[in-house]
Amino acid sequence: MNQAKTLGQFIIEKQADLPYAKGELSRLLRDIGIAAKIVNREVNKAGLMDILGHANAVNIQGEEQQKLDVFANEQFISALTSGGECCIVASEENEDIIYLNSPSGGNAKYIVAIDPLDGSSNIDVNVAVGSIFSIYRKIDINAPAGLADVCQKGSAQVAAGYVIYGSSTMLVYTTGKGVNGVTLDPSIGEFCLSHPNMQIPVEGRIYSINEGNYVHFPQGVKRFIKYCQEEDTASDRPYISRYIGSMVADLHRNLIKGGIFIYPVTANAPSGKLRLVYECNPMAFIIEQAGGRATDGKQRILDIEVSQLHQRSPIFIGSKNMVITAENFMQSENELVKEVSIPEQPVLDYTYFPD
Ligand SMILES: O=P(O)(O)OC[C@H]1O[C@](O)(COP(=O)(O)O)[C@@H](O)[C@@H]1O
Numbered sequence: 535m536n537q538a539k540t541l542g543q544f545i546i547e548k549q550a551d552l553p554y555a556k557g558e559l560s561r562l563l564r565d566i567g568i569a570a571k572i573v574n575r576e577v578n579k580a581g582l583m584d585i586l587g588h589a590n591a592v593n594i595q596g597e598e599q600q601k602l603d604v605f606a607n608e609q610f611i612s613a614l615t616s617g618g619e620c621c622i623v624a625s626e627e628n629e630d631i632i633y634l635n636s637p638s639g640g641n642a643k644y645i646v647a648i649d650p651l652d653g654s655s656n657i658d659v660n661v662a663v664g665s666i667f668s669i670y671r672k673i674d675i676n677a678p679a680g681l682a683d684v685c686q687k688g689s690a691q692v693a694a695g696y697v698i699y700g701s702s703t704m705l706v707y708t709t710g711k712g713v714n715g716v717t718l719d720p721s722i723g724e725f726c727l728s729h730p731n732m733q734i735p736v737e738g739r740i741y742s743i744n745e746g747n748y749v750h751f752p753q754g755v756k757r758f759i760k761y762c763q764e765e766d767t768a769s770d771r772p773y774i775s776r777y778i779g780s781m782v783a784d785l786h787r788n789l790i791k792g793g794i795f796i797y798p799v800t801a802n803a804p805s806g807k808l809r810l811v812y813e814c815n816p817m818a819f820i821i822e823q824a825g826g827r828a829t830d831g832k833q834r835i836l837d838i839e840v841s842q843l844h845q846r847s848p849i850f851i852g853s854k855n856m857v858i859t860a861e862n863f864m865q866s867e868n869e870l871v872k873e874v875s876i877p878e879q880p881v882l883d884y885t886y887f888p889d
């Protein structure tokens with residue numbers, strides 16, 4: 535049997551596709567791969583190590599930091615520092631941006647924004663968690679890097695990806711030329727190409743949302759949930775409800791099977807819960823590159839202006855037609871503004887909106 539291509543081999547092979555292909559971005563992806571392997575090692579034996587539970591500290595979001603949040607954060611920052619291709623790291627776990635004293639003496643051109651451990655509420659219960667990264671190039675290569683370089687719109691990303699620490703550990707990434715997935719082969723300690731050119735189905739049957747917040751949802755979201763639960767053979771409804779509570783895991787499933795993930799505004803999260811710079815933007819770049827769609831219910835996530843490092847945004851992301859349908863419900867019920875490209879689009883029957 536042919537040995538699958540390793541991440542390193544695949545990146546080199548694809549390097550010609552990369553803008554400014556001098557190997558820096560390839561090396562940066564390699565460094566992220568190294569940090570992911572170290573985090574994976576700890577996640578896998580978390581129950582045996584003193585790495586479960588709280589770190590007795592609170593991060594800038596006001597969330598209790600988990601020990602694994604802190605460990606993962608340290609691993610990514612140290613791998614990016616020693617790798618030398620990154621000049622600034624912005625992390626969910628750090629209030630301010632971190633300037634890296636890279637061995638390249640500060641000539642590094644790339645900025646990395648990270649959610650070092652995503653799905654923290656699932657760490658102690660052995661449910662899939664992840665890491666998310668977003669990569670930008672300095673706006674002005676010759677000027678010192680700063681906050682403005684981190685707060686670029688999502689559409690300026692040169693690469694993005696996530697790692698899922700699940701039944702197997704995978705790294706899924708894009709450099710703006712499609713989406714590829716590699717799986718960690720523990721026997722050789724290498725990520726190997728397992729999912730080339732990933733595509734999200736245009737239509738899906740899975741909806742992922744924390745229905746525990748239902749009473750606080752906007753009317754449009756409530757109506758979309760009702761739509762998903764209605765019986766209608768023509769459009770293959772009712773849909774399936776799946777919610778893991780780790781954004782990476784919920785999106786990974788939907789990327790493969792088709793589906794929509796929604797984290798809307800709620801009473802507790804008036805501007806949404808998930809963070810634009812290191813959660814929404816990288817996931818939106820990946821899903822769009824896989825043929826899907828990502829908006830805040832109206833505006834394309836990648837076009838949203840970034841004014842604060844830890845800014846939050848509502849997010850509707852996944853299979854193109856499902857996101858468009860959800861957006862239509864977010865619009866007033868009398869106005870169908872966008873046509874989904876489903877041939878048999880059922881005529882909306884207004885008795886459908888009982889409330
Ligand atoms: O428990 P809730 O409110 O449904 O929130 C779950 C969401 O929060 C998150 O855990 C937030 O990410 P972090 O764990 O990185 O803080 C997402 O992964 C997940 O989608």
Ligand SMILES: [Mg+2]
Pocket residue numbers: 649651652653781813
């Ligand atoms: Mg997260």
Ligand SMILES: [Mg+2]
Pocket residue numbers: 603626649650651652653654
């Ligand atoms: Mg996190």
